[in-house]
Amino acid sequence: MGWFEKYFEFDRYGTNMKTEVLAGITTFMTMAYILFVNPQILSVAMGKGAFDSLVTATALSAGITTIIMALYAKKPFALAPGMGLNGYFTYSVVKGMGYSWQVALAAVFVEGIIFIILTLTKVRSAIIHAIPMSQKYAVGAGIGLFLTFIGLNDVGLITAVTNGGVLSFTGMNYSALATEEGILFFFGLFLTGVLIAKRIKGALLISILTTSILGWITGAAPWPHRIFSTPTLSYTFMKLDFHGLLNVGALGVIFAFFMVDFFDTLGTVTGLSAKAGYLTKDGKIPGVEKVLMTDAIGTTLGAVLGTSTVTTYIESASGIEEGGRTGMTALVTGLLFLGIGLFIAPLARAIPSFATAPALVIVGYYMISAIRSVDFSDATEALPAFLVLIAIPFTYSISIGIGLGFISYTLLKIFSGRWKEVHPIMYALALVFIAYFAYLAGVL
Template sequence: MGWFERYFEFDRYGTDMRTEVLAGVTTFMTMAYILFVNPAILSDAIGKEAFNSLVAVTALAAGLTTILMGLYAKKPFALAPGMGLNAYFAYTVAPKYGWKVALAAVFVEGLIFIALTLTKVRSAVIHAIPRSQKYAIGAGIGLFLTLIGLNDVGLLSAVVSKTGVLKFTGLNAPALKTGPILLFLFGLFFTGILIARRIKGALLISILTTAFLGWITGLAPWPKQILSTPDISYTFLKMDLHGLLNAGALGVVFAFFMVDFFDTLGTVTGLSAKAGFLTKDGKVPDAEKVLLTDAIGTTFGAILGTSTVTTYIESAAGIEEGGRTGMTALVTGLLFLAIGLFIAPLAGAIPSFATAPALVIVGYYMLTALREVDFSDHTEALPAFLVLITIPYTYSIADGIGVGFISYTLLKVFSGRWREVHPLMYALALVFVAYFAYLAGVF
């Protein structure tokens, strides 16, 4: 038995090298769409000239952090810049404070995450937030991503100034004659078919197929080249910590932290359950190592120049293929480095109508978290509903979290069920009351 087999304890988990490598390739195929989608989203805020740099940064952050997960935590979990958090970065924080301040917020959030992972404070925060709020935040981000995808392709306009409502602009005969919208619809339904047939890498296959159709029909220019030398200089070490303090954007740090923290918690728990790692009392073995790796990934990603790095639920694809050890993550991470670092020209030629279906489908996946909310209990369901609608309608994850925390606390108190609210939840609700008062100019 070789070093890898001994180090990753193949015998203990009943696996072998072939199974682990196949699982790692499967996870990469399932996640590789992030190499196209993340730069497309972040470049909307940082600038289109940063696109090539963002491809390399995305690959580097995903690759090195996933390798760390494999070697240190020894779990088959892969990481990359998180969907939803990249949208919050690009469309909420960066327009208001600047992308360098946004990177600083992500960096500070990662440091806080590291500190809380190394202390017992983490457990207190976990127990304070009700389950219904955790699931509603994830589902709300899913709708947020769907909104962005539809807007990118021109099917849904931004808020109309006079009426103040969202308006579908593509569901009419003239618009449906346009090639980009037709290819978007093709990509959307093609992805759905691939998913229904359980084809591995459905999102990646759909993105590349739709892009190819765009190239051969002349709706998008062919890539001038496929590979290039990676360059991360545009975003590397560009965090503006001084600007973060001057901007008073601590609420942004809190929003990044809350979403990252609980999204990671839910993802790690779900993946561990799928892999059979959970103990009899529902705990995740070596959870601190997993969470610490995730936190380091966020901090490292901000240094490189990307939004929050987090554990990906798509890791379940590799687990489904039999991956049970860190060898799976090691293979996935190496593939991100070997392929992702050099494909900036190809990624830059992928049109928005090819990536928009992926945003909608990821939104669909995230919306399924709502099934965990108890809709028979109005003190749980109504605050969850308010989170669900506030996040996409305000283009702000932070506002959605705040509305959820405040409404949850108020409903529980005035319905005589105040004992069900964790003491820390009262404090968090008050923090958001102050946050909204500040935004309103009360003080």
């Protein structure tokens, strides 16, 4: 038996090299769309000149962090800049609140450091138990709608306008339905749906590439001049602005990044561990601290490289379904990100927004399903969850959605005589958000 088989304990998990390698390739195919989508979203905040650097930052952060997951945590989980958080970075923090992208990167870095500290001190468990499940489900579903709105905005079906730091919608643009871009968007959306229904691996990636090729052929988008280029980080590397974080509003940004990353990671890791058969009888995940630490390191590394929050991807389930059970799966995925993703900036730049917009809508479709776990027979649980669900997309702000949910949940429990059901930490968090909203309103 070779070194890899011994190190990753193939015998213990009943797997072999062929299975692990194929599982790693499957995971990469399923989540490789992030190489195209993440640079498109973040370049809206950073400028078109940042695109090539963003492709490199996306590939490097995904590749390095996934390899750390493989060698340190030994789990078949892959990581990359998170969907939803990149949208929050661009449309809420930069476009909505008016912060520079350098300040936003600093906020991501600080959030990662906080995550590392909480993981080391194990304070995270207290926060996990404090937040009600209904709020966790609602945040995930709300981010799904947020991504859907971004996708529709990218293709021109709806339009979000910034006016004095406030984002508003101009309504439905029906003329976009008859354009080449609109028609190709719906083609991509339909194609993705068919591929998913047929359980074809890499549905999002296949749809993006197919729709792009059709766009190039029809002239709706220009052909790529070339496919490969030398990686660069000149635009984004170490461009963090910590000085701009020194105000109350920016603290709310850090908090929002942290909350979403924290619970998204927890939910994803729990789900993947259950699928892989790691959960113990009492629901614990062996080695979970290493998984969370890897995730936190990825976030800080990503900020230094120039991308938004790095997190564990639920798409890792595709590799697990193919039999991947050890870190060897993640090692293969990470190496593919480095071996392929680092060099495809010209191709990624040529991918039109109408080809990536369907992917945003489909990811939103996946995430909205979490809301079905909320108990809608209990108004003190369901109403705050509903407020989160609608506030996140309609305000283009994850932090505002979380804040409204925490405050309304706490107040409803208090005034319905069920205040004992609220964890003390939730009272503190509700007060923090009340102060945050007062600051935004100019009261403080």
